[in-house]
Amino acid sequence: MKITAVRTHILQASLSHPFACARAWCDMRTAMLVEIETDQGLVGWGECCGPARITAAVVETITPWLIGEDPLRIECLWQMVYGRLRDHGQKGVVIQGLSGIDVALWDIMGKRFGVPVYQLLGGAQRTQVGSYATGLYRREAGDPIRYLAEEASNYVAEGFPAVKLRVGFGEYEDAAVTRAVREAIGPRITLMVDANHAYDSVAAIRLGRMIEQYDIGWFEEPVSPEDINGYRAVKSAIAIPIAGGECEFTRFGFRNLFNSHALDIVQPDTCAAGGLTECKKIADMADAFGKRYNPHVWGTGVAIAASLQLLAVLPPHAHPSLRPTAPILEFDRTEHPIRQAILVEPIEHVRGVVRVPDGPGLGIEVDRKALTRFAVR
Ligand code: CA
Numbered sequence: 491m492k493i494t495a496v497r498t499h500i501l502q503a504s505l506s507h508p509f510a511c512a513r514a515w516c517d518m519r520t521a522m523l524v525e526i527e528t529d530q531g532l533v534g535w536g537e538c539c540g541p542a543r544i545t546a547a548v549v550e551t552i553t554p555w556l557i558g559e560d561p562l563r564i565e566c567l568w569q570m571v572y573g574r575l576r577d578h579g580q581k582g583v584v585i586q587g588l589s590g591i592d593v594a595l596w597d598i599m600g601k602r603f604g605v606p607v608y609q610l611l612g613g614a615q616r617t618q619v620g621s622y623a624t625g626l627y628r629r630e631a632g633d634p635i636r637y638l639a640e641e642a643s644n645y646v647a648e649g650f651p652a653v654k655l656r657v658g659f660g661e662y663e664d665a666a667v668t669r670a671v672r673e674a675i676g677p678r679i680t681l682m683v684d685a686n687h688a689y690d691s692v693a694a695i696r697l698g699r700m701i702e703q704y705d706i707g708w709f710e711e712p713v714s715p716e717d718i719n720g721y722r723a724v725k726s727a728i729a730i731p732i733a734g735g736e737c738e739f740t741r742f743g744f745r746n747l748f749n750s751h752a753l754d755i756v757q758p759d760t761c762a763a764g765g766l767t768e769c770k771k772i773a774d775m776a777d778a779f780g781k782r783y784n785p786h787v788w789g790t791g792v793a794i795a796a797s798l799q800l801l802a803v804l805p806p807h808a809h810p811s812l813r814p815t816a817p818i819l820e821f822d823r824t825e826h827p828i829r830q831a832i833l834v835e836p837i838e839h840v841r842g843v844v845r846v847p848d849g850p851g852l853g854i855e856v857d858r859k860a861l862t863r864f865a866v867r
Pocket of ligand 1: 711
């Protein structure tokens with residue numbers, strides 16, 4: 491089998507209600523899908539998490555190196571691309587581009603052998619995955635104390651066992667909002683907070699101490715990803731587990747993160763940190779270092795499917811154990827017109843549980859009409 495074409499699809503959709511994390515407003519969702527075609531009629535799909543126009547340029551740059559190659563030599567192709575760009579892109583958009591290609595190659599491999607990707611990655615530890623609702627962003631109007639408490643209650647009513655709240659808007663306001671959400675959801679629902687690295691360690695520690703009393707599942711990206719010492723300071727100062735890693739890349743980047751003992755939970759993004767090939771390696775390292783692995787997921791159904799294939803094979807966080815803690819899916823509940831529209835069969839949750847697609851490859855079929863509808867060019 492040979493690769494005959496690699497296509498990039500930049501998709502875009504405006505939002506009816508803009509929302510904000512601590513760093514920026516979001517009034518538009520974009521996506522960058524990778525489509526790899528073979529001479530045997532098999533087509534694979536991947537997605538790059540990152541700035542769409544730049545990751546598309548990366549994929550287009552790599553494309554000539556892939557044409558004519560055997561798509562089943564995934565590991566070799568990964569090494570070839572990484573090696574050729576190593577001097578220029580050990581992190582960031584180059585690896586995000588490579589990630590989308592890697593995921594598409596795994597999709598082809600699964601389709602070639604007629605099995606879901608998780609079968610090829612070692613077999614399923616689980617065929618359904620628990621998820622948490624990622625949402626609770628700020629809106630243009632209204633009282634956040636009121637609308638965030640209400641939104642969180644709605645997730646609980648839908649069956650989600652855990653919700654993640656955006657913080658980073660000032661410690662006092664954060665603490666008040668965290669308290670309101672905790673009161674709204676009750677003591678049994680897991681509550682995580684995410685500062686989207688809008689704080690330095692001084693502010694993050696201050697906030698952490700104020701909200702420790704609300705039983706926080708994890709404090710995500712308290713400080714900027716480069717500030718490893720800041721991470722360590724936050725981790726040693728507060729009792730809340732520290733999470734991060736959505737801005738880290740490849741086994742090399744995560745090796746340094748693991749060695750720094752700066753966080754408790756790592757969150758590589760399957761469509762950014764190096765694809766399924768690399769994230770499986772990072773997951774094995776997390777296991778060896780005794781760190782929890784919960785993937786960051788922020789994309790369309792293609793990214794969700796890729797994340798689910800990996801989640802299916804991740805070991806429990808402590809094992810063997812009668813009641814192990816399993817890794818969970820970050821399930822984005824914010825407005826995203828493209829997310830499910832590009833799938834012929836949407837990936838949904840039932841009471842917070844998501845079934846891992848078990849068809850060949852990623853187990854999804856992309857709706858080409860939707861691709862045309864959201865296409866930028
Ligand atoms: Ca995050």
